[in-house]
Amino acid sequence: MIKRTISERLADAVNAVLLLLIAATMLFPFLHIFAVSFSSLKDVLERDLILWPREWVTDAYYTILASKNFTRSLGVTAYVTIVGTLVNLLFTATMAYALTRNALGQRVILMMVIFTILFSAGMIPTYLIVKGTGLINSLWALILPGAISSFNLIVLRQFFLSIPSELNEAALIDGANELRTFFSIILPLSKPSLAAFSLFYAVGHWNTYFAGILYLSDSSKWPIQVILRQIVIVNEPTAALGQEVMLMMENPPPPITIQMAAILLATLPILIVYPFLQKHFAKGVMLGSVKG
Template structure:
């Protein structure tokens, strides 16, 4: 007995595609014209950011003749002088304000990071005490704010008026930063934490030895957010500080740059102690420059964590 089998006809082979054919447009390598356009756009964006800073710094280093010739902010370098900075630091107002701002920023950032990390770790554990009510209270603050008057009454009732703590405690915890760190902690593999518990580690030891080492990126970014917030804050100081000797740098910047008040004693005259007075615009721009320096110095060291923090908690095989 013979069995016949019907063989299927072989499918004709498709012609080989050229390299890169069929790929989506966003996966194609950019053309030389596209690269040139992207480079031009990035250059224009960079110039729009750098040029105002350049004018501020150059004006702060200019003499009265250069400022008068420019008719305002200086764009073309002329005769340079450090007289504006010398007058600022000789008067003591800016020096004291810088010290106050640095102390508030350092203390406030450290306190905010400690409280935020502890709260985020507790809220990231599903079985923690009062987990849902506390998380609900944090999320409610996204929708409802207490307002300025209740905040002032609370600070006043706590006896913090004219105290530096009034600039730190009301803004010690940001709900947004807390939620960000909590989300990062929840993405840490539970096997790492469970294995530590099996070895007898407590919650604080787990947080210090396991969670924080793999969360350096997000903690550094949130720390930068807190530091910039404390450094740039001025409204709370205007509300709660009655003594001008306690003003941080941003309030000095507001008073003497935006409102045009005199910073140097005797500025109504043309000379101080027999030497020419720096132009008022140069003094104002020098305050702006001093306020910019700390952020410009710190940001490059933290910037690498913005992308590193996204993948630092991944488990590698």
């Protein structure tokens, strides 16, 4: 045991307090949303700031869960998130790995990938492609157009490049072909980065909003964010100017308690994913894979 000086302890204490404060500012909005969603509208109107319900009321949740729209679109989003993330990982990882091998045209393809980071096609051309491929009004329209994020692809390729080539050689000597090497050696070694990318992709899918409106004409296929926005923001035009004011007036917002309950229900599932992926971020996976 190394003895710590008083100043070191003091610094630790200050750090702890500061970090706790920062954590509290992050948690505070969630606590507020949580408390309001379980309060009665009367309480919310009466009190300035609510951090804990005075009396517990579940009316807001009852209203939301009774609405088929909400639960159905929660299901749609869960489906798109799970299937979408799997598709993302499969395509991103395979293409990234292929681009680490010295094959003909590898550099050209890499340049084209980078090109799409710099220049994107825009809304209408992309819509035309989705329409041309017959994906309109299909949930695949939310998954396939963004199956590979160029940025993630390049970062993952960089990660694959950092894996010592001796491992590939060793696998080759043991008789593994490229496919076997990829699935049995490379992928298991890449778990931490795959976990990180699956989180990026999953959160992206969970927040799908505009693509849902653009590509899906059947409202029963809308993802949760569209429904959430309709509940929470429909009445909140940031530019509440001109004739919009009149439109806004004619469509009053649902009570704040329902809005908050909707936010909580729509955010909770993706929040729960985080702790489960946490363990994969543990360092030292590569430690000791190559000796000497």
